[in-house]
Each structure stands twice: as structure tokens, then as C-alpha cells.
Amino acid sequence: xxxxxxFLSFTQSLExxxxxxxxxxxxxxxxxxxxxxxxxxxxxxxxxxxxxLFLQLxxxxxxxxxxxxxxxxxxxxxxxxxxxxxxxRQQKGLPWWRPEWRLNPSTLLRLxxxxxxxxxxxxxxxxxxxxxxxxxxxxxxTFLALAGLVALGLGDRPMRWGFGLNLWLLAASLAxxxxxxxxxxxxxxxxxxxxxGFAISYFIVVDGARFWPRPEEA
Amino acid sequence: MSLFVFLLLMLGILSVLASLMRGFTPLAxxxxxxxxxxxxxxxxxxxxxxxxxxxxxIIFLQRSNTLLGFSFLLSPLARAPxxxxxxxxxxxxxxxxxxxxxxxxxxxIPLLAGAFQIALSVDPLLWTPFWLMVTAVLMGxxxxxxxxxxxxxxxxxxATPILAFPFFLFAAWVFSQSAVAADDPKLWANAWRALLxxxxxxxxxxxxxxxIPALGEAASPFAGALLVGSWQIAVYAFLRRLLFAxxxxxxxxxxxxxxxxxxxxxxxxxxxxxxxxxxxxxxWGYLLLWMYGATFLTWGLTGELGGDALFGMFLAxxxxxxxxxxxxxxIVHRFxxxxxxxxxxxxxxxxxxxxxxxxxxxLFLLGWPLGALFPIxxxxxxxxxxxxxxxxxxxxxxxxxxxxxxxxxxxHLATPVEDPxxxxxxxxxxxxxxxxxxxxxxxxxxxxxxxQLSERLLIWFNTF
Numbered sequence: 298x299x300x301x302x303x304f305l306s307f308t309q310s311l312e313x314x315x316x317x318x319x320x321x322x323x324x325x326x327x328x329x330x331x332x333x334x335x336x337x338x339x340x341x342x343x344x345x346x347x348x349x350l351f352l353q354l355x356x357x358x359x360x361x362x363x364x365x366x367x368x369x370x371x372x373x374x375x376x377x378x379x380x381x382x383x384x385x386r387q388q389k390g391l392p393w394w395r396p397e398w399r400l401n402p403s404t405l406l407r408l409x410x411x412x413x414x415x416x417x418x419x420x421x422x423x424x425x426x427x428x429x430x431x432x433x434x435x436x437x438x439t440f441l442a443l444a445g446l447v448a449l450g451l452g453d454r455p456m457r458w459g460f461g462l463n464l465w466l467l468a469a470s471l472a473x474x475x476x477x478x479x480x481x482x483x484x485x486x487x488x489x490x491x492x493x494g495f496a497i498s499y500f501i502v503v504d505g506a507r508f509w510p511r512p513e514e515a
Numbered sequence: 516m517s518l519f520v521f522l523l524l525m526l527g528i529l530s531v532l533a534s535l536m537r538g539f540t541p542l543a544x545x546x547x548x549x550x551x552x553x554x555x556x557x558x559x560x561x562x563x564x565x566x567x568x569x570x571x572x573i574i575f576l577q578r579s580n581t582l583l584g585f586s587f588l589l590s591p592l593a594r595a596p597x598x599x600x601x602x603x604x605x606x607x608x609x610x611x612x613x614x615x616x617x618x619x620x621x622x623x624i625p626l627l628a629g630a631f632q633i634a635l636s637v638d639p640l641l642w643t644p645f646w647l648m649v650t651a652v653l654m655g656x657x658x659x660x661x662x663x664x665x666x667x668x669x670x671x672x673x674a675t676p677i678l679a680f681p682f683f684l685f686a687a688w689v690f691s692q693s694a695v696a697a698d699d700p701k702l703w704a705n706a707w708r709a710l711l712x713x714x715x716x717x718x719x720x721x722x723x724x725x726x727i728p729a730l731g732e733a734a735s736p737f738a739g740a741l742l743v744g745s746w747q748i749a750v751y752a753f754l755r756r757l758l759f760a761x762x763x764x765x766x767x768x769x770x771x772x773x774x775x776x777x778x779x780x781x782x783x784x785x786x787x788x789x790x791x792x793x794x795x796x797x798x799w800g801y802l803l804l805w806m807y808g809a810t811f812l813t814w815g816l817t818g819e820l821g822g823d824a825l826f827g828m829f830l831a832x833x834x835x836x837x838x839x840x841x842x843x844x845x846i847v848h849r850f851x852x853x854x855x856x857x858x859x860x861x862x863x864x865x866x867x868x869x870x871x872x873x874x875x876x877x878l879f880l881l882g883w884p885l886g887a888l889f890p891i892x893x894x895x896x897x898x899x900x901x902x903x904x905x906x907x908x909x910x911x912x913x914x915x916x917x918x919x920x921x922x923x924x925x926x927h928l929a930t931p932v933e934d935p936x937x938x939x940x941x942x943x944x945x946x947x948x949x950x951x952x953x954x955x956x957x958x959x960x961x962x963x964x965x966x967q968l969s970e971r972l973l974i975w976f977n978t979f
Contacts, residue, residue, distance in 0.1 A: 469680070504665060
């Protein structure tokens with residue numbers, strides 16, 4: 298297990314493009330996967346990579362706050378989605394391990410939207426010149442904001458909206474932290490993320506309970 | 516004790532009391548209505564003195580509170596919209612209590628008022644958007660209600676303040692750097708643009724309007740009415756404070772131009788969808804959107820000169836809105852949430868007051884004669900016709916489409932009874948709707964009934 302110093306020196310050797318590319322793949326996975334476990338795993342991956350990217354903008358103890366807030370949000374959403382899923386599976390008599398990967402029209406539609414987004418970003422290279430933010434990170438922030446807006450248009454399921462709003466906040470965090478890094482701003486943005494995480498986890502339960510075959514028994 | 520803390524405490528106690536009584540909804544509604552109405556009345560009585568007394572304690576009216584770096588002060592400027600929100604809450608709680616609304620709604624009303632109180636009591640540029648975001652979370656939970664249902668409305672409520680917040684954060688940072696304007700004029704201009712975009716997002720322009728129709732379809736009627744109404748008041752107060760605090764924004768775009776257009780587009784959009792609606796909840800949601808747009812149209816067209824009319828409108832709207840919501844609540848109770856028009860048979864026969872409440876309340880909201888809003892809407896149309904012919908024509912189109920939408924609903928509600936076991940409406944509901952419609956009629960006959968109230972509120976609102 299590397300120490301924090303070893304880890305930080307390792308991150309300095311990492312180049313931005315591969316990190317950003319990996320992050321973009323994970324963002325696409327978040328938006329496309331219908332299985333909540335895989336989507337949540339991709340979300341956790343995005344937050345880990347975002348923490349590493351933030352090391353260029355702020356001290357490590359604050360940059361790695363992305364890991365903590367992302368981790369807490371992911372745990373909240375995991376517990377909420379798991380509760381909904383466990384009861385639904387119990388009532389339907391489905392074993393917990395059987396994956397429910399579906400390639401239904403809805404998934405295909407999400408996939409086509411994400412491909413369109415990727416093609417659009419690749420060909421037009423949209424770029425908002427955010428002050429004091431390096432160009433590659435500014436381009437990445439623009440992509441995150443666009444992906445967040447696309448996620449909001451992909452349906453009315455709470456976790457996907459959570460992903461969308463979280464991507465928007467991540468893009469905003471990159472833009473804001475390039476301008477100012479102090480405990481108020483870092484705390485404020487982390488607080489908003491946690492608040493959003495709490496609200497979405499509640500909505501995951503109350504929205505998901507509609508699909509229980511016998512909600513009165515739960 | 517400061518006024519801010521006192522009011523928060525009272526609202527908290529009221530919410531707990533209503534929670535304890537939630538099993539008996541009319542009593543809970545009555546408690547909340549009396550409590551909120553009493554607080555509004557007590558605030559109304561306060562003059563410009565330094566202190567007041569309540570329950571044997573001295574309340575310092577000008578004292579601010581600091582907590583976690585936030586500074587809270589319920590200034591007279593914030594007091595005016597807060598009183599309006601209390602009045603809305605009291606009317607909705609009373610009507611909801613008497614019409615079998617969801618049990619979770621009534622205890623949440625004081626909490627919602629408390630959340631808006633906090634949002635109105637902080638620095639407008641950065642912290643009001645932040646606290647409105649917190650309020651939106653509470654609004655989402657209220658919209659979701661106490662039963663498993665689609666979270667569409669709740670999720671969409673969250674979108675507006677979260678999308679807008681980064682723009683305010685950016686603008687606040689730039690404005691706090693006094694040297695930036697000289698060094699980097701482009702950054703300074705971008706900050707103004709960001710502020711304008713944030714403000715625009717808060718007005719929920721099309722296509723960000725979707726949370727309002729969603730509330731009609733996926734929330735209880737009273738929750739939808741209260742959430743849209745109180746949010747509208749808070750947003751109006753917030754945007755107006757920003758326009759006064761940062762007047763240079765008018766150099767970029769004139770609010771007298773964009774505000775009414777935002778309102779007209781919302782109204783036309785709502786009118787088109789009301790005209791084509793196939794479900795009662797859908798019709799209700801777009802009626803709320805129409806009302807929302809009409810407020811921005813009124814504000815944008817009349818500006819500061821129309822402050823009186825705007826406050827009069829905020830005072831009269833909940834009466835028509837509560838009548839419509841009570842009627843819809845009663846129908847929904849029999850036919851299920853967001854019923855299709857094709858399923859509604861015999862409603863006017865078995866539930867005449869509920870049908871009347873929904874349709875008359877809806878038409879009164881549009882500004883039809885004999886309704887509380889008729890004089891205000893009429894004067895707005897006159898101003899629009901005089902000042903902006905295009906807006907007037909589009910607005911009238913929206914008005915006609917929305918009216919036809921409601922008349923189409925009447926055609927479906929008036930079909931013969933198919934299910935002989937369809938129960939009749941409750942007497943309490945009928946009396947509630949009858950009372951609200953009578954008050955609405957009285958206001959249309961004598962629009963000056965609220966004149967003194969709106970004048971005082973406007974004086975507070977102009978105290979910077």
C-alpha cells in the first residue's frame with residue numbers, strides 16, 4: 298500500500314489526456330448502463346479520477362475531498378438502490394446475483410445520445426475559455442457540463458438525474474476552483490454535493506418503491 | 516431573541532404540532548392555518564420600532580444572527596415576501612386540511628416557510644441561491660409526498676437552482692475582486708453575463724419550466740399550488756433585490772424586455788399544452804405554468820410602478836388557486852392521481868362543487884370576470900396592448916388556448932355517470948370551495964379590499 302506522499306508523486310507522473318479520456322469513458326458508461334451497480338461503479342471511478350485532476354488546482358487535502366464526498370454520495374445511493382432492488386427481487390423471487398442487463402430501446406436510445414455527444418465533442422471540440430483553467434481541463438469541464446445536461450434529458454430516474462447534476466457540479470467545481478481555493482468555496486461545493494446526494498438517495502427509494510410488486514408487504 | 520430566530524422557532528413548533536395531529540387532517544390544517552395566519556398578522560402589526568414583545572419575551576427586530584459564517588437578518592425587505600408566503604401557507608393549509616389532502620403536506624408547510632425565511636434573510640448574490648437550493652430539496656420531498664410515486668417533479672425542482680448556482684458563484688467571486696475590472700475587462704463582462712444567466716435560469720424559462728407541469732402530474736394538487744406559488748414569490752423577491760443591488764446588469768439586457776417575453780413564452784407554451792391536454796393533472800400543471808408566466812409578464816410590463824398590482828396579485832392568487840386545487844383534490848381522491856379525461860364520468864353530477872371549484876378557480880386564475888384576479892389581469896392586458904402589441908397578441912392567444920383547455924375539461928367532467936357507486940363529494944369540501952369562490956367573487960367586485968395590505972407590503976419591500 299503506497300503512502301500518501303508516494304501516491305502524490307505517482308500522480309504527478311500522470312498526463313492529463315489519458316486521465317481525461319478514461320474519465321470520459323466512465324462518464325459515458327454512467328449514462329448508458331441500465332444496471333445501477335455498474336453505473337455507480339463508473340461514477341465512483343469518475344470521482345477518483347476527478348480527485349487526481351483537482352490536484353493541479355488545489356492542495357491535496359482539498360483535492361482528495363472529491364474522493365470523500367464522492368464516496369459518501371456513492372454509498373448513500375448504493376444503499377438506497379440496493380434496498381429498492383433487494384425488496385423487488387425478493388418479491389419477484391429473483392436471486393440477488395442474477396444481473397439484469399437489458400439492451401432495450403431505452404438503453405439503445407441512451408447509447409445513441411451518448412454516441413452523438415461523443416461525436417459532437419470530437420468534431421466541434423466545444424470549449425468555454427474558463428479563466429485561469431488550463432485549456433485541457435477547460436475542455437474537459439465543458440464536456441462534463443454537456444454530459445450532465447444530456448443526462449438530465451435521458452429520463453426521469455433519480456440516479457441518472459443525480460449523475461447529471463453531479464457532472465454539472467463537477468464542471469462548476471473545476472471552473473470555480475481555478476479562480477479561488479479557500480475553505481469556504483471547497484466546503485460549499487462539497488456541501489451541495491452531499492445535499493444533492495442525500496436528496497437523490499431519498500428519491501431513489503420513494504421512486505423505486507413504485508416497482509415493488511407488493512409494496513404493502515415491504 | 517432576534518426576529519429571525521423567533522420566527523424559525525415558531526414555525527418549528529407549528530410543524531411539530533401539525534405532525535402530532537396529522538392523523539386528523541382538518542385539525543392539523545386548522546392549527547397550521549391559525550399559526551401561520553397569526554404570525555403573518557403579528558408581523559403585519561410591527562412598525563419600524565426596534566423591539567417587539569411576544570410570549571413575554573423581547574424580540575429584537577433589527578438584530579442579525581451569525582452561524583457558520585452566514586449572517587441572517589429578516590429585514591423589512593425580506594419581511595414582505597415572507598408575509599406573503601405565510602399567507603399562502605395559511606390558505607393552502609386550511610383548504611388542504613378540509614379536502615383530504617396528503618397527511619404529510621400540512622406539517623411540511625411551516626418548514627417550507629422557514630426554509631424560505633432563511634433564503635430571504637441572507638446576502639442575495641451568493642447565499643440566497645444557496646439556500647434556495649436547500650429549499651428546493653425540501654420542496655422535492657414535499658412534492659414526492661407520503662406515497663411511492665414517480666420522482667419526476669421532485670427531480671426537476673432540483674435542477675433549476677443547481678444549474679444556476681455556479682453562475683452566481685462565479686459572479687460573486689469576480690465582483691469581490693475590486694482590481695479585476697481594470698485588469699481584465701473581459702472577465703468582468705463575463706461575470707455580468709454569468710449573473711444574467713443565473714437570473715434567467717431562476718425564472719424557469721422554457722425549456723427549464725418542466726418542473727411546474729411535472730408538479731401538476733406527479734404531486735398532490737395543494738403541494739403543486741403551494742410550491743409553485745411560494746417559489747414564485749421568493750424568486751421575484753430575489754431577482755428584484757439583485758436588480759437593485761447590481762443595476763449595471765440592465766446595460767447588458769433590459770429586464771423590461773426579457774422578463775415579459777419569458778412570461779409570454781411560458782404562457783403560450785402552457786396554453787398550447789392545456790389546449791391539447793388529455794389528463795386532468797396535466798391540465799393542472801400547465802395551468803400553474805400559465806400563472807407563473809403571467810406573474811413575470813405583469814412584473815416585466817409594469818415594472819416598479821406595478822408593485823402594488825403585483826402584491827395585490829400575490830394576495831388574491833392563492834384564493835383562486837386553492838379553490839381549483841380543492842376541486843381537483845376531491846376529484847383525484849375518487850379517480851386516482853392524474854386521471855385521464857376518458858375515465859372521468861359523472862363528475863359534475865356527483866361532485867358539482869369540486870367541478871365548479873376546479874373550473875371556476877382555473878378560469879379565475881386566467882383572469883375571467885367574477886374572479887379575484889380579473890381587475891389585475893385586465894389592467895395588465897391594457898398595459899400590454901398600449902406598450903407591446905406583439906406581447907399582447909401572444910398573451911391573448913395563450914389566454915384563449917388556456918380557456919379552451921378548461922372548457923374541454925368541462926365537457927369531459929359533464930359526461931353521464933357510468934359507475935353508479937361513484938360517491939358524492941364531502942360536505943366539508945363543498946363548503947370550503949364555496950367559501951373560496953365567494954371570497955374570490957367579493958374581491959372581483961371590490962378590488963380595493965387588499966389595497967391597504969399591498970401598499971404596506973410594498974413600503975416594506977422598498978426599504979433597503
